[in-house]
Amino acid sequence: MPNPIEFWFDFSSPYSYIASELIDALAAKHGRTVNWRPMMLGSALKVTGSPLLVSVPLKGEYSKRDFDRSARYHGLPFKFPEVFPVLTLAAARGYYWLQDEEPGLARAFAHAVFRAYWVDGRNIGELEVVQDIVNKLGLDATTFALAIATPEAKERVKRESELAVSKGMFGAPYFIVDGEPFWGADRLPQIERWLESGGF
Amino acid sequence: MPNPIEFWFDFSSPYSYIASELIDALAAKHGRTVNWRPMMLGSALKVTGSPLLVSVPLKGEYSKRDFDRSARYHGLPFKFPEVFPVLTLAAARGYYWLQDEEPGLARAFAHAVFRAYWVDGRNIGELEVVQDIVNKLGLDATTFALAIATPEAKERVKRESELAVSKGMFGAPYFIVDGEPFWGADRLPQIERWLESGGF
Numbered sequence: 001m002p003n004p005i006e007f008w009f010d011f012s013s014p015y016s017y018i019a020s021e022l023i024d025a026l027a028a029k030h031g032r033t034v035n036w037r038p039m040m041l042g043s044a045l046k047v048t049g050s051p052l053l054v055s056v057p058l059k060g061e062y063s064k065r066d067f068d069r070s071a072r073y074h075g076l077p078f079k080f081p082e083v084f085p086v087l088t089l090a091a092a093r094g095y096y097w098l099q100d101e102e103p104g105l106a107r108a109f110a111h112a113v114f115r116a117y118w119v120d121g122r123n124i125g126e127l128e129v130v131q132d133i134v135n136k137l138g139l140d141a142t143t144f145a146l147a148i149a150t151p152e153a154k155e156r157v158k159r160e161s162e163l164a165v166s167k168g169m170f171g172a173p174y175f176i177v178d179g180e181p182f183w184g185a186d187r188l189p190q191i192e193r194w195l196e197s198g199g200f
Numbered sequence: 201m202p203n204p205i206e207f208w209f210d211f212s213s214p215y216s217y218i219a220s221e222l223i224d225a226l227a228a229k230h231g232r233t234v235n236w237r238p239m240m241l242g243s244a245l246k247v248t249g250s251p252l253l254v255s256v257p258l259k260g261e262y263s264k265r266d267f268d269r270s271a272r273y274h275g276l277p278f279k280f281p282e283v284f285p286v287l288t289l290a291a292a293r294g295y296y297w298l299q300d301e302e303p304g305l306a307r308a309f310a311h312a313v314f315r316a317y318w319v320d321g322r323n324i325g326e327l328e329v330v331q332d333i334v335n336k337l338g339l340d341a342t343t344f345a346l347a348i349a350t351p352e353a354k355e356r357v358k359r360e361s362e363l364a365v366s367k368g369m370f371g372a373p374y375f376i377v378d379g380e381p382f383w384g385a386d387r388l389p390q391i392e393r394w395l396e397s398g399g400f
Binding site for chain 1: 244247248249250251256259262265266269270272273365368369370371381383387389393400
């Protein structure tokens, strides 16, 4: 079996949302699976000393235009949310818990979280919003809330975030394909070439 | 006549070198010309408060790998120069002077400067290196040196750099297509779609 593609992201990253809608199909075309790894992008920005993209003069304004245009380019719905950024701890903890307990639903949960924020503008930083998503997947929202409040659930996301940085992650989305790192939804064409040719 | 594409760049920017090898053919395919506009990227980085990309922790190391891989992806020779960054004032002043005096040679000069730095590792921050390039184009290197030392030549690059920032430029390469800004060699596919469809 070939290595799965590592897909590191934060649910609050717009380019991660774009990549999330494309990466599984791209990988499948080349006989690969994708290991989705939500993390707290703030951990990486702290290490690099980087400000939030949208708050940089000139670059921030351009970026908002580029988020929108990049989504249109890929035929994806997109609307910049009113509340930004948000802390996506509940969603990330929930993802890992689902991956262990209900692995068949973890991917559907992740897509629903991304779309709730980047299409419908819902504040995924609020536990109630994440619980509503869980509820619509047919799971018990109270069980979910209790599960993600455990020390283990908290520790897991902290550990994953540190692991991401230790693998060189400084921005999202961040992919690792057979040891080769790729940053950005705009590197998907290079990832495709890499998968086709076994490196170039 | 459709608008020319504005191509703003600094000769010391690796992604500008990559774009410089691709943009004219892309534009020609869609009946467009390209207006090459060298500037001093430092002016833009000062406004945005951004550090030099390669000096950012994690991101800097990744970037060097990405410069190389992105060049290979496009089938272009590339070697990160030993002296980096360099101040490309002589080359930029020379470009605008040639554009006025020997417009047929300006593009060949620009390609030669980019390749001298990004392929052959020559220090294009040194006047002698730029003069050697000029000499090989069949022009008099002393005339060139005198021409780019005038107050007009100096003022021109200063003005172009300010103009670039006033148009929202914060990084290189920066393209404007019918009023729409695009940042990065990795936005060439979006530029292509834009040219095909008149916006999307």
